[in-house]
Amino acid sequence: MKVGNRMTMYIVIGLIAGIVVGSLFNTMSDQTWVQWIDQYIFNVVGQLFLSMIFMMVVPVVFVSIVLGVFNVGDPKTLGSLGIKTIAFYLVTTAIAITIAIVVALVFQPGEGQSELLDGDEVSEYRETELEGDTGDAIEQTVDQTIIDLIPSNVFQAMATDNMLQIIAFAIFIGVAMIAVKEKIGGVVQLFEQANEIIMWIVLAIMKYFAAIGAFGLVATAFTQAGFGAIQQLGMYFICVLLALLIHFVLIYGSVVQFLARKPFLWFVKNFMPAMTVAFSTSSSSAVLPISLETAQNKLNIRKSVSSFVQPLGATVNMDGTAIMQGVATVFIAQLSGIDLTIGQMVTVVLVATLASIGTAGVPGVGLVMLAMVLTAVGLDPAAIGIIIGIDRLLDMTRTAVNITGDAAIALVLNEQMTRKEERQAGIKQ
Template sequence: MKIGNKLTIYIVIALIAGIAVGSFFNTMVDQAWVLWIDKYIFNVLGQIFLNLIFMVVVPVVFISITLGVVSVGDPKMLGSIGIKTLAFYLVTTAIAITIAMAIALLFEPGEGKADLLQSDDVSEYRETELEGGDTEIAMEQTFDQTIINIIPDNIFMAMAEQDMLQIIAFAIFIGVGMIAVKEKASGLIKLFEQANEVIMWIVLAIMKYCAALGAFGLVATAFTHAGFGAIQQLGMYFICVLLALLIHFAVVYGSAVQFLAKHSFVWFIKNFIPAMTVAFSTSSSSAVLPVSLEAAQNNLKIRKSISSFVQPLGATVNMDGTAIMQGVATVFIAQLSGVDLTVMQMITVVIIATIASIGTAGVPGVGLVMLAMVLTAVGLDPAAIGIILGIDRLLDMTRTVVNITGDATVALVIDHQQDVKEGKFVKGKHKYADGEIVEK
């Protein structure tokens, strides 16, 4: 079973229908019957679909990473791939936030709107999120503690809490252990391979029978509550984020695919679009991970050993889309506050947001937690985040598409480098293990 073009079309139709129905219902959002439909139809459809996906995310990540490590076979090569992957992720994240800040400085979305700081949204966010909430606890976590927390002291608790960074760390240890004992672990490796087949069948069955309805429900409830009306007041901020996302998507990823992976970006989008549509509806890199892996391995022809390692790691630590939101939001809030950020402060924003993309992985609401950390570092009031909450759900859908596209792009680049090293790339053609030739 695989995700075909027909399912992608169904999901796109569901997304369009969800936007249309949700936007219409937003004009009557105060009426009881609209709230009933949103709560018991849209929300139920969406949350059941999300729960079905999240149900298999942990086993997908654990099994994929473990098999990826085993497939590499050489711990030294694994270390090389790991270093390259993290380097690519950190560089693209730094580029993303730099683009975002440049766009915000150019268009000045916060100029003349200082009255937004006096809104009830700001005081409500301060009371509910910053004073003793999860955001405050996460912001107080020191860098050394963040590094320590990468290694789980209880793997079952890490799995229960879906702490992906700890799950990945444990899976790497298991995979290296399997390599070390070699033939003695052949039965265990076979068990993991069989488990992977079962889990991926379940994932693709969920996509086949539930994805379109789930996508409709998630998008419909998002637009019912936010709608296009929420965009009007923060229109320029919304446009700046979308423009930065588009530039990063087309220019940075497009260039990486074209010049580093030696493939057409149009070819890449055509083959990866099934994962993009699911990412737009779920707003979760982790939730769309099983679909991203399937699209990368079957459509983009990225070898499983690389895809299974690079993409789950990216779903945890690569947040280019989120970094773009942080860059625009930081400049936007500084402009609202009448603060001119110095060059040093802007460099601080880039550094902290880039490092935090790894350091705060696994924290619920990670994007806003990271933004709170960035704002605090440059002396801005993190409670101002309340201003952008109304449209953040809409932007979250688009930046998740950028996040997972970055994961697949890095996997494709590293896969190409491996092809060159193994002599499987000659004069614009890739020759894969199954003998198939794929042109640029």
């Protein structure tokens, strides 16, 4: 069972129908019957689909990473792959947030709108969000972030969906399997068979529920927010979308075209199934099973590379989210009447890039990361409340960008590995 063109078409139809129906219902959102349909039909359908996908995320990540590490076969090759992967992710994230800052400085979305800081959204966000787990995440130190990479309790890490800790444990298992591979033929076969079962379940969910699930998720998002929410923050919305488009076409296009030596249109066309699911779910982790299947079967990325690079990227590589942070930071600074210095802009780039790894396991990671960035440059994180109304709509787009970056880097590393093997084979001959 594979993700085919027909399934992609059905998902796209579901997305379009959700946007149309949700936008129509948004004009009548004060009606009781509309609220009932949104809560008990759109939301239930969407959340059931999301829950089915999330149900499979931990098994997919754990089994994929173990097999990916084992299939690399050589600890030295694995170390090289890991270093290259992290380096690519950090560089593209830094470029993404730099593009965002430049776009926001050019178009100045916050000029003349300082009254937004006096709205109820700011005080409500301060009272409801900047406490508890979110507040703790903002204050978390670098040393504690490093310590938290290794799980003290593997089962707790899996129960709380702490992806960084799950990945760390899976890498240990994979390396150990390489070391004793002559003695564990049955264990390897067990993981391979488990992978087949898990992917069958995932693709069955996609085949029978993806289109209606996408419809429900997008319909409820547009019913609650709608295009009306964009009007007041129109320039901010446009700046984020513009920066996402520039990064998608210019950076990913160049990476695929010049480093992987593949046509970018070919890449986009073949990766479209995963991008459509990412748009509807707004979660890099939720779309990971489809992203892996699409990359391996449509982009011809070997499993040993895809299974290592993409799960890691879904956890730590957030170019789309970084773009939102860059635009939002400049936007909030302009609302506050503050001109960011060069030093502060550099701080934004550095903090956002490092935070993309440090807060990967925190729910609502995008806004938590933004709060960390704002705090680092002396801006009030409560101002995030201003953009929350349209963040759900932007989250769909930036998630699609996030997972596309993961696949682009996986493609580059796969092609580099292939060319290296061809050179070595030529030397031997």
